[in-house]
Amino acid sequence: MPLYVDMGSMIHLTLGRIELDWGKNSGFTDHSALFRPGDLTTIPYYYAGDSDDPECAHLPLIQRWENFSYRLITEMKEGYSAPLGVVARRLLLLGYTDAYCREDFEWHADDGCLSHDFSFDELKAILASADFSAAQLSPEKGADDLASFLSTYVLPRYGTDAPKRLRQAGGDGGEVDGLGAYSVIRLLANNPTAQNLPITWQFADVADGGWAPRATFEAPLRQSSRFLIVTEGSSDAQILKHGLRLLYPDLADFFDFVDMQENYPFSGTGNLYNFVRGLISIKIQNNIVVVFDNDNEGVFNWERCARLNAPPNMRIVKLPDLNRFKSYRTVGPSGEHLGDINGKAAAIECYLDAGPDPQVRWTSYDHRRDRYQGVVVGKEALQRAFLDQRSVDPNYDYTGLEAILAMLIAECVSITEAEAMAVLEAERIDGYANNAPKTTPE
Structure with missing residues (x-):
């Protein structure tokens, strides 16, 4: 006081x-x-x-x-x-x-x-x-x-x-x-x-x-303190943005998302991979986190991006593996089975509350990774049920979304921590220089 x-x-x-x-x-x-x-x-x-x-x-x-x-x-x-x-x-x-x-x-x-x-x-x-x-x-x-x-x-x-x-x-x-x-x-x-x-x-x-x-x-927060989140499509960005507002309202103003209207410029993982290459080539100064889905196509392009020389202010991640995805109901040409959808079909809708009996349908075979690509059944309904929420619903299961947001926040913290440490080191070096003993030329 x-x-x-x-x-x-x-x-x-x-x-x-x-x-x-x-x-x-x-x-x-x-x-x-x-x-x-x-x-x-x-x-x-x-x-x-x-x-x-x-x-x-x-x-x-x-x-x-x-x-x-x-x-x-x-x-x-x-x-x-x-x-x-x-x-x-x-x-x-x-x-x-x-x-x-x-x-x-x-x-x-x-x-x-x-x-x-x-x-x-x-x-x-x-x-x-x-x-x-x-x-x-x-x-x-x-x-x-x-x-x-x-x-x-x-x-x-x-x-x-x-x-x-x-x-x-x-x-x-x-x-x-x-x-x-x-x-x-x-x-x-x-x-x-x-x-x-x-x-x-x-x-x-x-x-x-x-x-x-x-x-x-x-x-508002300076741009240097904000983070640009880039996803595979507009629905991913909408879900993450809404999730931050619901679950982390005290942090939501730190995050920006690219345009989520009809002409979303980076729809599709191949386009996102090319976009990442472009950002790296122009040495973008913004703090950026690129988020790929945890499905077959997303993991393929995430692995490609991981081989790029990303700058310190950029993180390239995929949605996290979850234990509950290791035994997930799936349906395909060979009928219904319990299967591991991590890295194969875990798009962002799977991290929402999909009810007591969710199911993934295998859709196409990817020869590059020798596995099928899948999609959760009723994904549009899952999106609407979440995006229509105006406040936290005590009966809704947010654990999957919380895992994504925790990962996202941790990646952002790692960027700014490195930046703050660099500033501290520069101040330390400057302090040493200013306190160094003066020498007189002979």
Whole structure:
């Protein structure tokens, strides 16, 4: 819960009442990518009033340090607010994985930049198990920084085993060295006491002060943070897009799909293979995931694409194999049998809820892979039943679709994690260069 006094227009990123980041006037970090458009709302802003002002006598009195107290003035203004659990998932797609957090922390440790000597794993364990319920937005508690909060509310429960060097780390600036705001959020992602704490971005004073256009805080995700999903046909794209809206609404704005109207330009796996070759040849800069079906034709072209020299910002995948597809009812010239449809007939409709007795019909023989191609019976009806859903149906089986979306998100995270690691490495090299001893020519 940051406090605003007469020191210019302030902007803060907070976790409950814990300040994670702050800026002033035009000097601030843009955190808009952490939030969805619907997260823009009215949130409380807190200001320090004169503790002796009789007009403020009805307001909470906060005692800070020995010789400083103030009355807490609360104003409701525009800002962003979302639960930590949602923001933590969005950070993954921005490349802030646990591996990135570790690398960033240990880089500072290797450089001797830390004022403490506890390890990343020690801190990770503390943040994962700590009780953050005391971090709820509560006016009478005043404001805290992370190090002070841990020292006051978390470390005492460790008794004599408390890592005192962490307590010392909050002496002046109050930050835990080597641990940025995004790392804090990511390391709390699995802490049940922190999941629903609000992450707030209080930008109104900076916007109202004219230090940045309001559009800065309402802009959609930058293209560099988005992912273009390319599929074999329009129905695949429609199903994936709708699935993201239903099951991952907090992440759906990260994904773009090519035109899904009648003139869908990449219908058919052969055309998609050629399209991938074209993207590679022009060195496309967008983050792209190409998705093939898990049927005979799709696997054939996925294997062809896998031999191409795809750039780091592109992933080429097929729909995942599922155990339930290993014994699937099939019908063909030789009658009905239970068969494995992985890699033969598992188009995207098979991953939808096909009812208690789904069936695949074998349609044609592919000499290239020495196997039949199949299609699920009633696939158009399966598509309609899913696309007509306006909200999650508790009686619908989403497990197949969830497997696809989990794979898709994991591939996207791998792209941005690599990009974030590359930036970190460049900063490290630049830091070494700037700190290298100067030599004088002889």
